[in-house]
Amino acid sequence: MSVADTIRQFILSRYLPGESPENLQDDTPLRSSGILDSLATLGLITFLEEEYRITIEAHETDVDNFDRIADIEAFVERKRAAQQEA
Amino acid sequence: MDTTQAVSLVDYMEASARRVPGRTAIVDPAGWSLTYRELDDRADRIAGFLVRSGVQPGDRVGVAVPKGAAAITAFLGIMKARAAYVPADYTAPAARNASILSDCQVKAAFLSDGGAAILNAWPGGVPRPSAVVSVEGGPQANPFQGAVPWNEALQSPPARVEGRSRGDLAYILYTSGSTGVPKGVMLTHENAIGFVDWCSEVFNPSEEDRFSSHAPFHFDLSVLDIYVALKHGATLYVVSEELGKAPKELAGFIATSKLTVWYSTPSILGLLAQFGNLPTRDCSSLRLVLFAGEVFPVKHLRSITGIWPWAAFYNLYGPTETNVCTYAAIPLPVPADRRAPYPIGWPCSHCEALVLDTDGAETLAGAEGLLHIAGPSVFPGYWNRPEQNAAAFLERGGRRWYSTGDVVRLDPRDGYLYVGRRDRMVKRRGYRIELGEIEKGLYQHAALQEVGVVGVSDDAGVRIIAYLSAPGARRPSIIELKTFCAQNLPSYMSPDVFHFLEALPRTSTDKIDYQSLTRLATARAEEAV
Numbered sequence: 001m002s003v004a005d006t007i008r009q010f011i012l013s014r015y016l017p018g019e020s021p022e023n024l025q026d027d028t029p030l031r032s033s034g035i036l037d038s039l040a041t042l043g044l045i046t047f048l049e050e051e052y053r054i055t056i057e058a059h060e061t062d063v064d065n066f067d068r069i070a071d072i073e074a075f076v077e078r079k080r081a082a083q084q085e086a
Numbered sequence: 087m088d089t090t091q092a093v094s095l096v097d098y099m100e101a102s103a104r105r106v107p108g109r110t111a112i113v114d115p116a117g118w119s120l121t122y123r124e125l126d127d128r129a130d131r132i133a134g135f136l137v138r139s140g141v142q143p144g145d146r147v148g149v150a151v152p153k154g155a156a157a158i159t160a161f162l163g164i165m166k167a168r169a170a171y172v173p174a175d176y177t178a179p180a181a182r183n184a185s186i187l188s189d190c191q192v193k194a195a196f197l198s199d200g201g202a203a204i205l206n207a208w209p210g211g212v213p214r215p216s217a218v219v220s221v222e223g224g225p226q227a228n229p230f231q232g233a234v235p236w237n238e239a240l241q242s243p244p245a246r247v248e249g250r251s252r253g254d255l256a257y258i259l260y261t262s263g264s265t266g267v268p269k270g271v272m273l274t275h276e277n278a279i280g281f282v283d284w285c286s287e288v289f290n291p292s293e294e295d296r297f298s299s300h301a302p303f304h305f306d307l308s309v310l311d312i313y314v315a316l317k318h319g320a321t322l323y324v325v326s327e328e329l330g331k332a333p334k335e336l337a338g339f340i341a342t343s344k345l346t347v348w349y350s351t352p353s354i355l356g357l358l359a360q361f362g363n364l365p366t367r368d369c370s371s372l373r374l375v376l377f378a379g380e381v382f383p384v385k386h387l388r389s390i391t392g393i394w395p396w397a398a399f400y401n402l403y404g405p406t407e408t409n410v411c412t413y414a415a416i417p418l419p420v421p422a423d424r425r426a427p428y429p430i431g432w433p434c435s436h437c438e439a440l441v442l443d444t445d446g447a448e449t450l451a452g453a454e455g456l457l458h459i460a461g462p463s464v465f466p467g468y469w470n471r472p473e474q475n476a477a478a479f480l481e482r483g484g485r486r487w488y489s490t491g492d493v494v495r496l497d498p499r500d501g502y503l504y505v506g507r508r509d510r511m512v513k514r515r516g517y518r519i520e521l522g523e524i525e526k527g528l529y530q531h532a533a534l535q536e537v538g539v540v541g542v543s544d545d546a547g548v549r550i551i552a553y554l555s556a557p558g559a560r561r562p563s564i565i566e567l568k569t570f571c572a573q574n575l576p577s578y579m580s581p582d583v584f585h586f587l588e589a590l591p592r593t594s595t596d597k598i599d600y601q602s603l604t605r606l607a608t609a610r611a612e613e614a615v
Contacts, residue, residue, distance in 0.1 A: 016564045016565065016568070017564075017583055018564055018583070018584065018585065019563060019564035019565060020563065023563045023564070023565050024565065028565065033565070033568070033569040033572060034568050034569050034571060034572020034573070034577065034580065035565055035568045035569065035572075037577045037578075037580065038331040038577070039331075039357075039515075042331070042333065042357065042361055046361060057334075057335075058328075058329075058332035058334065058335045
């Protein structure tokens with residue numbers, strides 16, 4: 001499963017019970033729309049850290065790079081690549 | 087200072103400014119700080135600005151700005167002008183803030199990001215504030231049209247208004263209203279001083295203390311943070327809204343600031359325990375950890391007390407209408423097999439408690455009943471809500487009692503135990519939420535016909551479940567509903583789960599059958615586990 005799909009599945013099951021998967025698109029704004037509040041964002045960050053073995057700082061999760069599944073996927077991939085290089 | 091002399095909350099800060107003018111009073115989230123002398127001087131100038139702008143004793147002044155030294159300076163300046171401050175959550179929807187500030191007809195307002203939107207949302211027929219100060223918000227903030235920049239207001243010649251009285255209103259805190267409209271809890275200087283003096287007695291603060299200011303300023307936990315710190319010449323470390331929700335960074339902040347006193351809702355302590363990576367931080371400076379606002383799930387309390395075993399933990403209980411009125415020290419360690427939440431404890435020395443059954447008779451010791459509180463910290467009433475005021479108070483034995491609406495029972499060893507409520511109010515993340523206010527918000531959605539919202543408690547806290555029907559219309563998706571809620575309600579009021587039913591269950595008198603919905607929600611929750 002792609003990173004985007006993994007994220008989508010997590011968000012649907014944890015924060016959008018009863019929602020149809022096709023409504024949560026890669027470019028659906030998550031935080032600016034109120035789908036994910038600050039508590040849900042924390043849960044998502046923890047999930048990503050555990051699932052992909054990366055470390056995420058609070059300042060990296062501002063709405064500009066952490067609002068849509070597509071953005072989050074790109075963020076995760078960058079982190080994984082950086083960690084492999086290190 | 088001799089506490090019997092204090093007439094206003096500001097007297098405490100001014101006394102500290104005379105006694106320890108060079109000590110750091112406030113550390114702003116941006117890192118800069120104010121000494122007591124600087125704080126006192128700036129507050130005098132804000133008072134001067136307000137007086138010149140026509141603010142009179144007894145007027146209300148709104149403050150909807152980010153947490154920081156400027157906000158606190160504004161509060162003190164407002165009180166030096168003998169007016170009352172009305173703090174509002176600047177991140178909440180503009181219409182809600184406009185409703186709050188216009189409800190008590192603020193004469194002036196300190197606004198920030200979103201300030202222009204608040205003024206645009208002002209209801210017709212109510213005069214807008216005649217003076218508006220724009221306080222720096224985020225990097226995109228611009229002073230909006232007609233607003234005086236904060237730095238300019240700070241240049242005003244100083245002023246202090248004579249005639250301070252304990253009966254003067256100090257601030258108005260708005261809380262959720264069951265009819266959908268927030269109501270303003272008026273608090274006088276007498277109310278606040280009664281509470282602050284009790285804190286001095288029990289917690290023994292000194293100028294060596296370093297207090298957290300985690301709670302938002304529209305939340306009454308901030309009264310302890312700000313005024314107990316300033317009374318004792320201690321230093322107040324203001325936690326920004328963003329930092330307050332970032333557990334790892336917040337844990338770091340506690341450690342590097344060497345905080346000695348922490349006060350917050352249990353939810354935040356739970357987040358720190360779960361996500362804060364606390365074992366990697368040296369928080370040994372903490373001597374006191376206070377929590378209030380909601381029941382602390384025992385497993386999370388066990389966790390945080392295990393991580394910080396050197397601190398003294400206290401459960402503080404009290405509605406906004408009285409501030410803290412009972413309290414319980416938590417004996418450590420929390421036993422591994424304990425399931426029951428801790429008591430709310432014994433009345434504070436400045437409060438009296440009375441437990442009555444629904445007929446108004448005093449309950450037999452140990453029986454459940456409704457808790458009533460009397461004493462100098464009991465508020466005078468809600469702003470302009472005569473019906474709610476009539477319902478809130480009881481005269482008995484020559485005293486005026488406030489009906490908290492909380493059901494308790496008295497244990498001879500542990501004091502009062504919180505049982506629950508009989509109405510439709512719940513606590514979530516420490517916030518008071520009238521489920522009716524959430525319903526009113528959702529009813530504004532054109533597609534929804536019926537809305538029934540219930541709260542279900544479990545080990546982790548309260549979950550809010552909304553039951554909806556939309557016959558003959560396209561059912562909005564969950565995402566659409568969440569987005570709608572974000573636009574119309576504060577974030578902590580957004581339901582966790584939305585379920586559509588063909589029609590909501592009704593009672594024999596055709597009202598929504600909430601008991602039925604609660605059973606449904608509880609059964610579903612049990613199924614999921």
